[in-house]
Amino acid sequence: MKKSKTKGKTSKRAFITGISGQDGYYLSKLLVSKGYVVCGLVRDKRAAEKVFNGCDPKIKSHIEIIVGDLSDRSLVREILNEFNPGEIYNLAAISDLATSFKNPEKTMEVNCEAPGKMIADAFKILPNVKMFMASSAQIFDSSHPPQSERTAFKPENPYAVSKLKLHQKYVLPFRKKGLYVCSGFSFNHESPRRKDLVVYKVTSSLVKIKVDKLDCLELGNLETIRDWGYAGDYVEAMWKMLQSRKADDFVIATGKAHTVRELVELTAISLGTVVKWQGQGVNEVGVDKSGRTIVKINPNFYRNESGYYVGDISKIKRKLGWQPRASFRKLVRLMLESRR
16 A cells, blocks of 8 residues: 555544445445545455445545455555554454355454454554454344343354454453454444345335336245344444443444334335235235235245344443434335435
């Protein structure tokens, strides 16, 4: 990377790994609005080109993008030395569960060992830096909602295992040594920039059905329960965690649970129609006002899930004064508005 023109000034300088994801996008916009200069790491040139598609040029001018791999320890050290950030946000991860099951070793390297080595290097190079590690609600026991910072750990997939190991092997030990490093246990959070999960699938599919570009939406378990929030709210929580005097770990969530069935019904209502359910089990279907089947169950989409995830946000509300602004209804509206 090019030598930083303001090397030595650690305040208002943030380094973001995984900046090309939805959280990186919203976080960088937030930080620039607060006067930060941002350096972001992306894995390849193609991802770099897509980072700020449609973003205000004034924001882009305050962000330096570096193409590279978080596992490249020499590159990360160079960034820490030359850019000299006051804050580091680690958002890079293999988060797709199917990918994590296919390649658990790579998942562990990307999600745990690479950021863990960055923590170790930061401890030597920038001992006063503040670090946020993006963790996940999936490290908790899903059978005992609501999950709080005190909930027992029970990861059920390689992704969650890697996140828990990062927390236990690196975050907690280095914090005991005096480094400001913390974990944010984020529950499901979505936005129009994330196009690979069920909230986007439901909202985009029902829009297509309304304009006759799709016949039917296929889903798995309609009773799956999740705590869905808006990514734009969650990145503010990440920032607030690094503004506190003392490093600590927090659940980032809405505290409210909804089913996939509720998601479908609310989306349909927002589009001026209703969904009525007929049948049972895998034979259940959702029909619109005209009696047309617009939702079907596909057994191939079922996942073996016990319990459900909903966050207890009492600690972050009390200590940091943070709570989400966007309701479930507003999240759905934001998703739909992006399709129009």
